[in-house]
Each structure stands twice: as C-alpha cells, then as structure tokens.
Amino acid sequence: MYRFALGRLLQAIPVLLMVITVTFFLVHSAPGGPFSADKAVPPEVIKALEEQYNLNQPVWKQYVSYLGDVLQGDFGPSFKYSGRTVNELIAAGLPITAELAFYAMLVALSVGITAGVAAAMRPNTLQDYVPMTGAMIGICMPSFLLGPLLVLVFGIHLDWLPVSGWGDLPGDKILPSITLGTGYAAYIARLSRGGMLEVLSQDYIRTARAKGLSERLIVVKHALRGGLIPVVAFLGPAFAGLLAGSFVVETIFQIPGLGRFYVQAAFNRDYTLILGMTIFLSTLIILFNLLSDMLAIWLNPKLRHEIEGAK
Amino acid sequence: MTHVSSNSLMGKRGSSPELWMKLLSVIILVGLTGCGGGESNVSAGNKTGTLYWGNGTEPQSLDPQIATGVPEHHIISAVMEGLVLKDRKTLEPRPGVAKSWDISDDGRVYTFYLRDNARWSNGDPHTAHDYAWSWWRALQPALGNLYAYMLFPIENAQKYYEGDISDFDQVGVKALDDRTLQVTLKYPTPYFLQLLDHYSLFPVHQATIEKFGDADQRGTRWTYEGNLVGNGPFQLVDWKINRRIVVQRNPHYWDKENVSLNEIIFIPIENIVTEERMFRAGQLHVTSSLPADKISVYREAKDPELRIAPYLGTYYYRLNVRKPQLKDPRVRRALAMTVDRQKLVDNITKGGQLPAYAMTPPGTMGYFPKSDLKFDPQGAKKLLADAGYPNGDGFPPTEILYNTNEGHRKVAVALQDMWKKHLNIDIRLLNQEWKVYLDSESAGQYEISRAGWIGDYVDPNNFLDLFLCGGGNNRTGWCNEEYDRLILDVAPSMSSHSERLEVFQQAEKILLDDMPIIPIYTYTTVQLVDSSVKNFDANIMNAASYKDLYLQAEE
Numbered sequence: 121m122y123r124f125a126l127g128r129l130l131q132a133i134p135v136l137l138m139v140i141t142v143t144f145f146l147v148h149s150a151p152g153g154p155f156s157a158d159k160a161v162p163p164e165v166i167k168a169l170e171e172q173y174n175l176n177q178p179v180w181k182q183y184v185s186y187l188g189d190v191l192q193g194d195f196g197p198s199f200k201y202s203g204r205t206v207n208e209l210i211a212a213g214l215p216i217t218a219e220l221a222f223y224a225m226l227v228a229l230s231v232g233i234t235a236g237v238a239a240a241m242r243p244n245t246l247q248d249y250v251p252m253t254g255a256m257i258g259i260c261m262p263s264f265l266l267g268p269l270l271v272l273v274f275g276i277h278l279d280w281l282p283v284s285g286w287g288d289l290p291g292d293k294i295l296p297s298i299t300l301g302t303g304y305a306a307y308i309a310r311l312s313r314g315g316m317l318e319v320l321s322q323d324y325i326r327t328a329r330a331k332g333l334s335e336r337l338i339v340v341k342h343a344l345r346g347g348l349i350p351v352v353a354f355l356g357p358a359f360a361g362l363l364a365g366s367f368v369v370e371t372i373f374q375i376p377g378l379g380r381f382y383v384q385a386a387f388n389r390d391y392t393l394i395l396g397m398t399i400f401l402s403t404l405i406i407l408f409n410l411l412s413d414m415l416a417i418w419l420n421p422k423l424r425h426e427i428e429g430a431k
Numbered sequence: 432m433t434h435v436s437s438n439s440l441m442g443k444r445g446s447s448p449e450l451w452m453k454l455l456s457v458i459i460l461v462g463l464t465g466c467g468g469g470e471s472n473v474s475a476g477n478k479t480g481t482l483y484w485g486n487g488t489e490p491q492s493l494d495p496q497i498a499t500g501v502p503e504h505h506i507i508s509a510v511m512e513g514l515v516l517k518d519r520k521t522l523e524p525r526p527g528v529a530k531s532w533d534i535s536d537d538g539r540v541y542t543f544y545l546r547d548n549a550r551w552s553n554g555d556p557h558t559a560h561d562y563a564w565s566w567w568r569a570l571q572p573a574l575g576n577l578y579a580y581m582l583f584p585i586e587n588a589q590k591y592y593e594g595d596i597s598d599f600d601q602v603g604v605k606a607l608d609d610r611t612l613q614v615t616l617k618y619p620t621p622y623f624l625q626l627l628d629h630y631s632l633f634p635v636h637q638a639t640i641e642k643f644g645d646a647d648q649r650g651t652r653w654t655y656e657g658n659l660v661g662n663g664p665f666q667l668v669d670w671k672i673n674r675r676i677v678v679q680r681n682p683h684y685w686d687k688e689n690v691s692l693n694e695i696i697f698i699p700i701e702n703i704v705t706e707e708r709m710f711r712a713g714q715l716h717v718t719s720s721l722p723a724d725k726i727s728v729y730r731e732a733k734d735p736e737l738r739i740a741p742y743l744g745t746y747y748y749r750l751n752v753r754k755p756q757l758k759d760p761r762v763r764r765a766l767a768m769t770v771d772r773q774k775l776v777d778n779i780t781k782g783g784q785l786p787a788y789a790m791t792p793p794g795t796m797g798y799f800p801k802s803d804l805k806f807d808p809q810g811a812k813k814l815l816a817d818a819g820y821p822n823g824d825g826f827p828p829t830e831i832l833y834n835t836n837e838g839h840r841k842v843a844v845a846l847q848d849m850w851k852k853h854l855n856i857d858i859r860l861l862n863q864e865w866k867v868y869l870d871s872e873s874a875g876q877y878e879i880s881r882a883g884w885i886g887d888y889v890d891p892n893n894f895l896d897l898f899l900c901g902g903g904n905n906r907t908g909w910c911n912e913e914y915d916r917l918i919l920d921v922a923p924s925m926s927s928h929s930e931r932l933e934v935f936q937q938a939e940k941i942l943l944d945d946m947p948i949i950p951i952y953t954y955t956t957v958q959l960v961d962s963s964v965k966n967f968d969a970n971i972m973n974a975a976s977y978k979d980l981y982l983q984a985e986e
Contacts, residue, residue: 151870159904160873161903164572164592168572168575169575201489201672202650203492204650204672275708275712283708288674371701374709376671380701387866388866389866
C-alpha cells in the first residue's frame with residue numbers, strides 16, 4: 121500500500137511540472153496584458169510596472185525564476201490586488217471553499233446514497249423511478265439555474281434563508297451547499313444504485329437471505345460495503361471538482377472563496393494568481409484522486425490482494 | 432448551524448438509510464432554526480447607523496495614487512479627503528481640509544489656508560507639507576500612477592514626471608508654513624479646484640507609507656486595515672478580501688460633529704443580478720447598478736427606490752480612419768447620421784440614457800455643444816453616394832468590434848440593423864474578451880469599435896483632449912492640427928470661462944465635421960437606494976458624500 125502511494129506521488133511530479141509549464145506559456149501568450157486598461161496607460165507606467173513584476177525579462181528567464189520560486193512554495197505577488205501575495209489570497213479563499221465543498225459533499229452523500237439505496241432495493245418500481253428521475257433532473261439542472269431558483273423561493277418569497285453571504289448571517293450556508301451538492305447527489309444516487317444492484321445479486325447476499333436475515337440487516341451489514349465502492353472511487357474527483365468548480369455558486373451567493381479569485385484572475389491576466397491557483401488545484405486533484413483510490417483499495421479485498429500480490 | 436462532525440457521517444461503515452435520513456433532517460432543522468425572524472442588514476443598520484453599500488468589484492488598491500476604479504473611489508472618498516470638497520448636488524467647490532483659499536488675479540496662483548483642527552486619523556497634525564510630499568509621490572514614475580496627468584496643470588509637474596527636470600522645488604507646490612499651501616499653475620485652469628477632490632490629489636500619510644516601504648514602491652501594506660492612516664470622515668477598520676470593507680467614524684476628523692453614519696460596510700459584488708437580489712432581501716441599502724432587464728420592471732412599478740441620474744460619460748463608437756472605407760469623412764458622417772439614437776435608448780438600453788449628438792455631455796460646466804448632427808437617413812444616403820457608394824453598392828463588409836457583454840451586443844445589433852436598413856451596407860459583429868479587445872483597439876486592428884468615456888472632472892477639456900493627434904486614448908488614427916492647437920494652446924490661454932467654452936465649441940465642431948467617432952448616448956447611473964437612506968443626491972460624477980448621508984427608517 122505504501123509503495124503504491126509512493127509510486128503514485130512520484131508520478132505526480134512530472135504531471136505537475138507539465139501543468140506549470142503549459143499554464144505558464146499559455147498565460148503569457150494570451151492576448152492582452154495584465155496592465156492594459158481602458159484608459160491609456162503611459163509608457164513610463166508600463167515600464168515601471170513591468171520592471172517591478174519582472175516582466176521585462178525574456179519569457180524563458182521569467183519561467184526559470186518562477187519555477188525556482190514555486191519550488192520554495194512562493195507563488196509571488198498578485199498583479200491585480202496590489203500588495204497581496206498569491207499565497208495570501210489562496211489562504212484567504214481556501215478555508216471558505218473547502219467548507220462549502222464539505223457541506224456540499226454532505227448534501228450529496230446523504231441525499232445521493234439514500235436515494236440510490238432506496239432505488240436499488242425495489243428496482244423497477246415507483247421507489248426506483250421517482251428518485252432516479254429526480255437524479256436525472258439533478259444532473260441536468262445547472263447550478264446557475266438551481267441557485268437563483270432556490271434563492272427566489274427560500275430567500276425572497278418565503279424569506280426563510282439569507283440570499284447571499286457565507287458565515288455573515290445565520291443559515292446563509294444552507295442554500296449554497298444544496299446548490300453545489302445537488303448535481304453530485306444525483307451522480308452518487310446513480311452510482312450507489314448501480315453498485316447496490318450488482319452486490320444484491322451476489323451469492324453471499326443470497327446466502328444471507330437464506331439464513332433468514334432481515335432485509336435491513338442484509339443491506340446495512342453486507343451489501344453497503346461492497347455497493348458503495350463506486351461511490352468511494354468517485355469521492356476524490358468529486359471533492360476536487362467541488363473545490364475547483366465552486367465558482368458559479370460562489371458568484372451567485374457572493375461567497376469569498378477560491379473560485380471567484382480564479383475566474384477574476386483569468387479576466388485580469390493576473391499571471392501569478394492564475395498560475396498559483398492552477399498549481400494549487402492540480403495538486404489537490406492529484407492528492408484527492410490518490411486518497412480515494414487508496415480508500416477504494418482498502419474497502420475492496422480483491423483489489424487489496426492484487427496490490428499486495430504484486431509486491 | 433450545519434456543523435456535523437465528519438466522523439459521524441463518513442466514518443461508520445454500518446450506517447443505514449434511516450441513519451442518513453435522521454442526520455439529514457438534523458442538518459436541515461439545525462440550519463433552519465438558525466434563521467427566519469432574523470433581522471435584515473437594512474433594518475439592523477438603520478438602528479445602529481450602519482450603511483450597507485454594494486460596491487461592484489473587489490478594490491485593487493486603496494492607495495489613492497495607485498487606484499483607478501469606481502469601487503476604489505467610493506472607499507477612498509470615505510477614508511480620505513482633499514483640500515476642497517464638492518457640493519453633493521451642484522458639485523460646486525466647498526471647503527474641505529482647506530478652510531478657504533485665494534486665487535491670484537491672473538488665475539495661476541492658488542493659496543490654500545488649512546484648518547487648524549485638521550488631523551490624521553491617528554491624531555497626527557495634518558499640514559500643508561503633507562500635500563507637497565504627497566504630490567511629489569504622485570509624480571514618481573516608479574509608482575505607476577495612472578492619474579499622474581491630473582497634476583499636470585501644476586507648473587512643471589509634467590516636466591518633472593517625464594524626467595525633463597529633476598528638482599521638485601521647481602514644481603509649483605510650496606508649503607509656505609504648516610497651514611498655508613501655495614500652488615502655481617501652468618495656465619489658469621478653471622477646473623483646478625475640482626481636481627483637488629479627485630483622489631489622485633488627496634494627501635497621504637508620509638510616516639505610514641515610509642514605515643511599510645519606499646515612498647514610490649507599489650504594493651506595500653500601508654493601505655491595509657490596522658495600517659492605513661487617512662484624513663477622511665471615516666477610518667478603515669476591516670478589510671476581508673472579496674467579502675467586505677468596513678469603515679467607521681474617524682474621531683479626529685475636523686468635521687466629525689456633522690458625520691451621521693457610524694459605519695459603512697462596502698460589499699464587493701461583481702454579479703449585479705446577485706446584487707439586486709440582495710437588495711430585495713434587505714441586505715443592502717444601495718446597489719452599484721441594476722441589470723438592464725430589471726430597469727423596466729422597477730420603472731413600471733414606479734418604485735421610488737429606483738434612482739436614475741445623468742452620468743458624466745459618453746458611449747460612442749470609434750471609427751478607424753486608417754481603414755480604406757472609413758477614410759472619407761462623408762462615409763463617417765453618413766454612418767453617424769443613420770443611428771436612430773432615440774429609438775436606441777427607448778428600446779434597447781432603456782436606462783434613461785440621453786441620445787448624444789456630440790462627444791461632450793451637454794451641461795458640462797455650462798457647456799452645451801452645438802451639434803448639427805441629427806438622424807437623417809436621406810441626407811446620409813446622399814453623402815454615402817457622393818463618397819462613391821450609391822445605395823451602399825461596393826461598400827466592403829465592415830466589422831463592429833465590442834467587448835463581450837450583452838448590453839454592447841444589443842447596441843451593436845441595433846446599429847447593424849439601422850445601417851443595413853438606411854444605407855444598405857453589410858456590417859458584421861465581432862466580440863472579444865475585454866483584454867483582447869483592448870489590445871485590438873490600441874493596435875488599430877478594428878474598423879468600428881465600441882467605446883465609452885467617463886469624465887474624471889467636469890470640464891469639456893476632459894472629453895475633447897482624448898482625440899489629440901497620437902493621444903493614447905485616441906486610437907482612431909484621426910489627427911487634426913487645428914484641433915490640437917485649439918485644445919492645447921488656445922483654450923488654456925483664454926482669460927474668461929465663456930471665451931474658453933467658445934474655443935471648445937470650435938474644437939468640437941471640427942471633431943463632429945470629421946467624425947472619427949460616433950457619439951451614441953450619454954450615460955446614466957441606475958441604482959437602487961433604500962428609502963431609509965437620506966441626503967442621497969445623485970450627481971453627474973456618481974460621487975457620494977458619505978459624511979452627509981444618514982439613515983432613517985420610514986414608519
């Protein structure tokens with residue numbers, strides 16, 4: 121298991137290097153510079169700014185010195201937010217986005233697994249069709265539609281919940297978490313239904329039934345562990361996706377998380393912020409994928425034997 | 432709140448659907464009990480004197496000599512102040528840090544007398560030397576001050592900035608003593624007092640700036656909460672990036688008795704749809720904007736919270752006169768004459784904008800541009816035929832470039848349609864992302880492009896000097912020596928205001944005859960303002976006077 125993890129971590133190094141290199145040159149070759157503005161910028165100012173941010177060097181030199189800084193964990197100063205470092209901006213946004221992702225995941229898992237398991241227990245009945253149709257709608261419903269809808273109903277008409285913010289007013293975390301979690305809940309419902317159906321048709325379940333165990337005990341004790349493996353494998357990419365993809369929800373609900381920085385940075389050509397965010401999120405995605413693979417191996421004895429047998 | 436420990440949910444492998452259901456209901460219940468019956472920001476703020484202000488984007492900087500945008504302007508004008516203020520209704524100059532001033536007979540020497548009780552927000556005395564130092568700093572090229580040109584009316588300021596002279600003593604700023612500041616101008620500049628209320632001429636606190644870095648160093652931490660020392664009615668107490676900026680009353684402000692608000696919370700909201708929802712939910716007193724498709728809804732409901740006011744800005748199209756089909760002024764005139772501006776503002780933009788027939792907005796410092804431009808499709812057809820394109824025959828397909836934005840697209844589509852209908856010419860549309868569009872426009876890689884200009888100060892000069900030969904904001908390739916002479920030499924040397932305006936009339940006529948630009952409409956500011964906000968008077972600079980505002984809930 122450790123060797124597996126170590127191997128995967130080593131593989132991550134060239135991947136990250138690739139990400140840095142491609143992003144660096146893409147960003148620098150994008151038309152429009154970080155300091156262009158509607159009002160003409162005097163040449164003296166452009167010169168001073170380029171000097172300050174090291175942009176007067178040839179691009180390859182900039183690349184080498186940037187790589188050196190990144191190795192030391194320094195993503196440099198943001199071009200747009202005068203006086204702030206990229207590290208500081210990530211540190212400001214990460215806890216908020218992570219919290220949002222965590223609650224969204226909570227929503228996704230609780231709703232998704234409940235619906236999926238319920239559907240799998242009575243396949244091709246109403247108990248299956250209703251949650252699965254709901255899941256289909258959930259997958260198809262974009263968050264930029266669901267978010268405003270929830271806001272209109274619960275925030276404005278019923279006046280139960282705040283329409284925006286994060287940690288400013290009681291209850292303001294509920295609507296964003298539901299909005300972000302719904303799409304994932306729908307996926308998880310379908311995954312857990314599929315997984316459960318497969319497991320429920322296995323011999324050991326039949327044995328359990330033959331022993332006269334209650335259906336509830338069969339599901340809880342025997343079926344869930346195997347049936348949820350596809351869900352566990354999905355968790356890593358899902359969590360990374362939640363972190364990286366929270367932009368729309370953060371914008372709708374006015375949440376000061378990472379996603380807003382990321383998109384604004386691209387519009388502003390804030391080179392260092394774009395790069396820093398990309399590297400940071402890529403690292404997270406690699407780590408979460410690794411973690412969820414390890415969890416899946418740990419849950420599935422068959423895979424565990426394969427890995428350990430390969431030693 | 433919704434905190435449920437991760438162990439209870441994820442750690443137990445033996446969880447059952449029932450357990451999930453129970454936990455879910457707990458989450459929802461706990462979350463819901465925390466809300467409902469909660470007081471909105473607006474009603475709570477009305478009791479505590481806290482104003483919630485929707486402020487557009489996250490400010491890039493609160494350094495008045497680095498900042499450039501409207502959101503920055505709002506916050507800076509709460510925490511800092513210039514020698515002179517503007518009347519919130521008429522924009523006439525009013526005493527600020529300077530209690531009075533004299534102007535020499537030739538209009539070139541201004542002597543300002545500072546208040547004895549002027550203080551910085553940390554209690555330090557605030558003197559005339561602060562201005563000399565601050566303006567020295569504003570003219571350091573390394574600082575990258577985009578508004579350095581606002582100081583150029585001061586004698587030798589431009590020369591110093593451009594490195595032609597290196598001795599700042601030659602620049603026309605002298606602190607005669609702690610309380611007296613003398614400013615000598617290059618020309619009598621009638622709008623000079625106005626400039627003093629622009630943040631690029633606000634004083635900055637030398638000791639604070641030097642504590643956090645060099646005077647001309649960008650991006651130091653002197654503007655952060657806990658560091659920033661200002662001289663305005665409020666002081667910065669909290670800055671949570673992308674979340675809020677909080678300012679509270681400055682106890683050392685010279686006019687603190689007349690400040691009513693205790694606190695202002697500036698909330699950066701890029702998404703104007705979200706902003707409007709926040710306003711409806713009582714989370715904001717004032718919005719920065721309103722989505723165009725909502726304007727008619729509020730208008731039809733005759734909602735008193737909707738505030739539409741003229742704004743000192745012109746929406747126009749640049750015509751690239753270097754392109755063969757646009758070289759002939761008759762073609763450019765024909766294009767301008769077939770824009771049905773009234774129809775456009777009534778049916779497309781719908782925000783109360785005024786049709787514009789000249790570059791300078793009417794009423795700018797008593798200036799009403801005389802324009803013979805009007806909607807005249809027949810005359811335009813004839814002009815186009817004279818230029819060699821009878822009934823549009825042979826006119827090459829021409830492109831309108833605009834930055835990606837639904838509002839700009841609608842205007843471009845309308846013009847495309849008008850030009851096809853009245854001139855029978857084919858127009859294509861090209862949208863580019865903002866920074867790409869800026870690049871294309873500056874490089875002259877366009878035929879027709881959308882543009883807008885918002886005035887920095889109320890004077891025709893600020894609109895007309897855009898189109899000087901080779902000027903950075905010209906970008907059309909148009910150049911007229913007589914025009915340059917009028918703007919650069921003749922207008923500044925005029926001794927009376929009316930003579931000066933007459934020169935601007937001549938210049939504007941040259942611009943409109945040659946038509947390197949097509950004026951389309953004069954901007955408006957469209958905002959939602961809660962009825963509890965008092966003394967909120969819209970003015971053409973969209974400049975709020977925070978010290979005058981107060982909150983009073985209506986019974």
